[in-house]
Every structure is written in structure tokens, then in C-alpha cells.
Amino acid sequence: MPSPDPQLVSLLQDLTRIESVNPSLSKTGSGERAMALYLQKYCEERGLACELQEVKDGRPNLVVLVPGTDPDRRILFIAHTDTVPVDKWEDNPFSGDIRDGLLHGRGSCDTKGSLAAMLRALCTLGARKPKATVVLVASIDEEYRKIGARAVADSGVAYEAAVVGEPTSLELVVAHKGSVRWQVEVEGIPVHSSRPHLGVNAITGMARIILALEELNRNLSLRENALVGPPALTVSLIEGGIELTTVPPACRIWIDRRLTPGESPQGAIQEVEDILKHFRESEYKIVARSLLPALEDPAPLSAEGSRIAEVASQICKDVAGTGTFTGAPWGTDASQLTGIPCVVIGPGSMAQAHTSNEYITLDQLDYAVQIYQRIMLEY
Ligand SMILES: [Zn+2]
Numbered sequence: 097m098p099s100p101d102p103q104l105v106s107l108l109q110d111l112t113r114i115e116s117v118n119p120s121l122s123k124t125g126s127g128e129r130a131m132a133l134y135l136q137k138y139c140e141e142r143g144l145a146c147e148l149q150e151v152k153d154g155r156p157n158l159v160v161l162v163p164g165t166d167p168d169r170r171i172l173f174i175a176h177t178d179t180v181p182v183d184k185w186e187d188n189p190f191s192g193d194i195r196d197g198l199l200h201g202r203g204s205c206d207t208k209g210s211l212a213a214m215l216r217a218l219c220t221l222g223a224r225k226p227k228a229t230v231v232l233v234a235s236i237d238e239e240y241r242k243i244g245a246r247a248v249a250d251s252g253v254a255y256e257a258a259v260v261g262e263p264t265s266l267e268l269v270v271a272h273k274g275s276v277r278w279q280v281e282v283e284g285i286p287v288h289s290s291r292p293h294l295g296v297n298a299i300t301g302m303a304r305i306i307l308a309l310e311e312l313n314r315n316l317s318l319r320e321n322a323l324v325g326p327p328a329l330t331v332s333l334i335e336g337g338i339e340l341t342t343v344p345p346a347c348r349i350w351i352d353r354r355l356t357p358g359e360s361p362q363g364a365i366q367e368v369e370d371i372l373k374h375f376r377e378s379e380y381k382i383v384a385r386s387l388l389p390a391l392e393d394p395a396p397l398s399a400e401g402s403r404i405a406e407v408a409s410q411i412c413k414d415v416a417g418t419g420t421f422t423g424a425p426w427g428t429d430a431s432q433l434t435g436i437p438c439v440v441i442g443p444g445s446m447a448q449a450h451t452s453n454e455y456i457t458l459d460q461l462d463y464a465v466q467i468y469q470r471i472m473l474e475y
């Protein structure tokens with residue numbers, strides 16, 4: 097295995113040394129601006145046309161454009177610049193240090209490795225022109241609401257296909273799960289707990305609903321999706337009651353519902369609504385409702401059968417011996433790119449993403465550059 101391109105490694109070290117923790121996830125997070133400005137300078141010094149796309153609160157996407165031989169076709173490459181916060185690191189979380197073939201630091205694997213490889217793929221095209229116009233977006237906020245990718249989708253530019261950079265160990269992910277999260281509230285009637293029969297206990301009412309949701313989850317687990325597994329429902333948070341001697345007037349839960357491709361957030365909410373309706377009309381007369389709007393992160397449709405999946409599969413096979421269509425339980429920027437066939441490929445393993453002492457193995461970086469570049473030239 098030859099050692100990776102030194103320019104690629106030093107770019108990835110620089111990116112890892114720029115703290116870009118998502119400020120929506122940590123009060124001390126600096127956000128993506130410094131990364132975007134670094135990337136802008138990097139591109140300009142290498143003659144790549146680029147611009148900042150302001151998204152929100154001084155947090156810009158960086159958009160790089162390389163015209164193709166066919167000006168009517170566009171392909172999107174996208175990798176995010178934000179990271180999750182750091183917690184319990186043994187040493188400097190932004191060191192970018194290399195030890196034993198591993199480059200260490202928050203974001204090295206998720207997903208600055210993919211971003212650096214995509215950028216190097218553009219920088220090393222030389223005189224060769226991509227077939228379709230390539231637009232590379234370094235997107236903000238993937239780790240929270242994905243408003244960077246949302247801005248790309250809302251920009252009105254039509255893309256034939258997208259390649260999303262995330263650490264897949266160079267496996268070709270053509271489908272992944274989405275999620276929808278919202279609250280359900282049960283309303284009770286508070287009275288002194290010495291005479292509970294005069295009130296309505298919201299916690300007891302919620303308990304019945306939770307058991308019904310558990311039953312729903314058992315049924316969901318039977319709806320196996322060949323690529324991503326079955327959907328799932330978790331009651332992840334609960335709060336209720338006001339003090340020790342009052343029958344609780346309210347109880348709330350958060351529901352985390354994982355969606356498979358083809359399921360809609362609205363459909364998942366409706367399944368729960370049907371359960372609530374049953375309890376409202378049952379002998380218990382539970383006053384229960386969903387609190388909306390929900391946090392929605394749809395599951396993109398599988399890219400199986402699309403041209404980008406076919407082209408990427410062959411190239412992954414040639415370069416890295418991967419390319420079998422796989423699915424993933426996690427989400428990506430693809431969830432915002434409705435209607436665009438998306439594949440997810442990148443160097444590094446999801447097993448290191450979001451961990452303390454995150455790192456990326458250097459040996460997949462060159463392959464990633466080759467894969468991205470061949471897709472640019474051949475799609
Ligand atoms: Zn990521």
C-alpha cells in the first residue's frame with residue numbers, strides 16, 4: 097500500500113485542526129465559518145471557482161463549481177463541515193496528529209476525510225474536464241437540522257445525482273434510514289392526592305399509551321427492509337407531574353421514530369395518532385395529542401436502479417473492491433435532497449464517528465480520491 101498523497105494528508109490535518117463544532121449542539125462550538133473561509137482560500141489559490149453561500153447566523157456553505165463538457169448536466173458532491181462536540185478526550189481533540197497510520201482529531205473521520213478527498217479529486221483533474229458540471233458543497237449543520245443541505249435543495253439548481261461523503265469504509269451506501277421526532281402529551285385533571293378519584297391522572301394515562309407504543313414497535317420490527325432493516329420506535333424522554341401530593345395534570349413523552357425508505361414522517365405520526373384516537377374513544381377517555389411540528393429527517397428513496405448507483409458501483413469495484421449496494425441505519429445530508437438519487441461513499445469507518453479519540457485510517461484516502469474523481473469524469 098503506497099503512502100497517501102502528502103498534499104491530501106496535510107489538507108486533512110489542516111481541516112481537523114480547525115474546530116468546527118456545531119453551535120446548535122454545544123454552546124462553545126465555533127461553527128463552520130472558519131472552515132468555509134479556509135476552503136475558499138484553498139480553492140482560490142488553486143484556480144477553482146467558488147463562493148460562500150450564507151445559510152444562517154454567519155454559518156456559510158462553501159460551493160465549488162467545475163464546468164463539465166455537458167453544461168446542461170449537474171452532479172452534486174456534498175460533505176459537511178460541522179462536527180459533533182468533544183467529550184472526554186485523552187489529548188488535544190483538534191491535534192491532527194498522525195500515529196501508526198491513523199490521523200487523529202474530531203471530524204477527521206466524520207467527515208473531513210471525505211471532504212478533503214473530494215476537494216483533492218477536483219484539484220488533481222488537471223486538463224481533464226468532468227462530463228457533467230461538478231458542484232462540490234461543503235455543507236453546514238449536517239449533525240443537527242441539515243440546514244446547509246436544505247439550502248442546496250432550495251437553491252433551485254437541478255442535480256441529476258449526488259455523491260454524499262460520509263465514512264462508509266468505501267462501501268457504497270444506496271439507502272439509509274430517516275427519522276421523525278415529536279412529543280405526545282396527555283392532559284389530566286389535578287386534585288389533591290388524598291382524593292385521586294376526583295381527578296384524572298395524566299401519568300397513568302400515558303402509561304397505557306406507552307405500552308401500546310411498545311406493541312406498535314413490535315409490529316414495526318416485522319416490516320423488514322432488505323437494505324436498512326426494519327423501522328423502529330423509541331419512547332426516549334418522559335416528564336410529568338408537578339409535586340408529590342397532586343394528581344398529575346400533564347405528562348409528556350418524546351418519540352423517536354426511525355423511518356425506512358418509502359415511509360413518510362406524516363405516515364409515522366398518523367400511526368401514533370390512530371393509537372391516541374383509540375384511547376380518546378376507549379373507556380379510559382384519555383385526553384392525548386401529538387405536539388407538532390415534528391423534527392423531520394425523511395429517509396431518501398433508495399438509489400438502487402439509478403445511473404449514479406451503477407456508475408459508482410463499477411468504480412468502487414475497480415478501485416477498492418467494494419461496490420455492493422448496502423444500506424445504513426444512520427442519516428446523512430441526502431435526507432434533504434428530495435428527488436435526487438444519492439449514493440453515500442467515503443473513507444474511514446462510522447465506528448469511529450462521534451467517538452472520543454476519533455481518527456481516520458490513512459490507507460483509504462487515496463482510494464477515495466480515485467473513486468470521487470472517476471465518478472466526476474465518467475458520470
Ligand atoms: Zn457525518
